[in-house]
Amino acid sequence: MFESFFYNFNVFGVADINECEHEGVCQHGVCNNFQGSFQCICDPGYVLTADRSSCIDLDECVRSPNICNNGTCLNSMGSYQCQCYRGFKIGPNRDCIDVNECLINVGLCVNGRCRNTEGSFRCECADGYTLTPNGEQCRDINECSERDDVCPAPGRCQNLMGSFICDCPEGFILAHDGMSCIDVDECTTVENICENGECINGRGTFQCVCPPGFEVSPDGTKCIDHRQEECYERYEQGTCLEPRPVRILRKECCCSSGAAWGLTCDRCPHISSAEFEKLCPLGPGRSESGADLNECEIMPGSCQGGDCVNTDGSFRCECPMGYVLDHSGRRCVDDNECAVSSVCGNGTCSNVEGGFECSCQDGFAPGPMQVCEHNY
Structure with missing residues (x-):
């Protein structure tokens, strides 16, 4: 805003004086001479003195107390400057505006969520994490060492990022809340446990x-x-x-x-x-x-009259020559060789226990296999 003032002189017959040529007139401004007067137009940031003949600094910090909200106003010749508080910065209108730390600092609130606030921010940590002392990060909570209610003996606590695992020894199972080990009653939960006892x-x-x-x-x-x-x-x-x-x-x-x-x-x-x-x-x-x-x-004696031979998953009976197994498969009985026709050839077969005998016709005699052969 430019401030100005006219000096009016109504002197007839006197030549005009150019006041603008006088030293000290309209300092920090522009002087305009007129017939019998002059005008001061002040530079931005300045105002007229009481006698309207010059321009002095305008203290914006006093004139407008709210000019630097969220900061401190520092006056200067013909101007001013806002010195913003932490969390604020100079805006387009030279005032102090909020800094969104969550947008400009991607390293904030790791393992959590960054929430911008007026002039600051806050970290909302995920489950299993807690704020660091400076409030700028979320660190893992070591449940195994920082909590007394996690995985008491006989459980074994293993810390994880943002969580933990409770390992139970044999004979115990993890409780529903995952924080302790409870005894397994094998007598009621294991089928056929202690059979016969x-x-x-x-x-x-x-x-x-x-x-x-x-x-x-x-x-x-x-x-x-x-x-x-x-x-x-x-x-x-x-x-x-x-x-x-x-x-x-x-x-x-x-x-x-x-x-x-x-x-x-x-x-x-x-x-x-x-x-x-x-x-x-x-x-x-x-x-x-x-x-x-x-x-x-x-099963001693299981093969009457023969020999017992063990086999994989079973056994068999073997009979001596001249004997065969009966229908039970466990008893050796005499084999009636005479039941086979022509067993003696040219002779008559007589069965005996464990073998047979041949009675040969005239001109024949028993050979090596008892068969009657020509007697040359």
Whole structure:
């Protein structure tokens, strides 16, 4: 804004004085001479003195107290300057405007969200993070060392960025909140635990208590029957018949085609039943470990009149020359060679135990194979 003033002189017959040529007139402004007067037009930032003959500095900071909101106003000759507070900068109108730190500083609030505020900003940290002392970053919270309620013994705490993992030892499982380990009651949650015995639960473990004649298995999960009793080949109307000559385990008896076992004549389960599959999981002729059962040892005398040969998962009977197996496959009976026609050729066949004899016709005699041949 330009300020000006006219001096008017109404003097007739006197020559005009050019005041603009006088020293000190209209300093910091422009002087315009007129007939009998002059005018001062002040430069921007200046105002007229009281006598209107010159221009002096305008103190904008005093004249307009709100000129530098969010900053400090510093007056200068013919002008002023705003010195902005932290978080503000000079705007297009020379005033102080907010600095959006979230836009101009991409390194702020890592692992969180930057929120701009008037003259500042704030970091909103993600779960598992907390503000650094300067408030400019989000650091990981080490739950394993900074919290007392995370993964107490016997759990093992492993810190992760923004989180943690609670590892539980064998016999424990992670709680639903993921912050602690709770005991597993194997006695109620594990199927067939401590079979043939009693299960006693403990913290992180369990114990099988076995009855007499049973022993805990090497893995401690069941009771193994070590009782050895008679094995029977036949079971009729609740009666056990034809005992084998050696005492063996129930499993060995029933998995080797036995009919019943023990002092109480406990009948063996049918080969196609679920109980048999449980007792002999790998089928007939095999132990629970998968090893072959040697029937020739646990079934002595099973091949009457012949030799027992153990095979993988079974056995067979081999008969001496002159004998064949009967329908049971376990007994060697005499083979009637005379039933085969022409066995003696030119003679008459007579069966004997374990062989045969040939009575030859005249002119014939028994050869090396008993067949009647010409007698030359």
